[in-house]
Amino acid sequence: MNAARIEYTEKGVMHMASRRCDIIRISKSTAVLALLTQYALPKQFYLDIPDARITKVGCMLTRVNANNTIEVRFLRMLNDKELNKIFVYSTHPAHRDRVLDIRA
Numbered sequence: 001m002n003a004a005r006i007e008y009t010e011k012g013v014m015h016m017a018s019r020r021c022d023i024i025r026i027s028k029s030t031a032v033l034a035l036l037t038q039y040a041l042p043k044q045f046y047l048d049i050p051d052a053r054i055t056k057v058g059c060m061l062t063r064v065n066a067n068n069t070i071e072v073r074f075l076r077m078l079n080d081k082e083l084n085k086i087f088v089y090s091t092h093p094a095h096r097d098r099v100l101d102i103r104a
Contacts, residue, residue: 001022001023001024001034001090002022002023002026002049002051002052002086002089002090003020003021003022003023003049003050003051004020004021004022004023004033004047004048004049004050005018005019005020005021005047005048005049005050006018006019006020006021006033006041006045006046006047006048006059007045007046007047007048007056008041008042008044008045008046009042019035019036019039020036021033021034021035021036022034022036023049023086024069026078026083026086027083028074028077028078028079028083029073029074029077029078030062030071030072030073030074031047031059031071031072031074032069032070032071032072033047033069033070033071033072034068034069035068035069035070036068037068038068041061041064041070042061043060043061044058044059044060044061044075045058045059045061046058046059047059047072047074049086051089052082052085052086052088052089053085054078054082054085054086057074057075057076057078058074058075058076059072059073059074059075060072060073060074060075
C-alpha cells in the first residue's frame with residue numbers, strides 16, 4: 001500500500017481541495033484507492049503519490065464501491081519507471097525486494 005493524495009476543484013472554483021487516500025492496487029492504466037472517509041468526488045481529478053515523487057496524474061472515476069474504495073482510470077499510462085518507483089516505496093510484502101534504479 002502507498003499513501004496518495006486526491007486533488008480536485010470544488011464546485012468549479014479555482015480552489016483545489018486535497019484528500020488523503022491509500023493505493024490498494026495499481027497498474028499502468030488503472031488503480032484501486034481506499035478512501036479514509038466518505039465524501040463527494042468529482043468525475044475527474046488529479047492523483048499525487050508523494051513518496052514516489054509522482055505528481056498530477058490525471059484520473060477519471062470509473063466505479064465507487066460500498067466499502068470506501070474507488071476504481072480510477074488514468075488519463076495517461078504510467079511508464080515502467082514510475083510504476084517501479086511506486087513499488088519501491090510500497091509497504092506490500094510482495095514488493096519488499098524492489099530497489100530503485102538510479103542509473104536512468
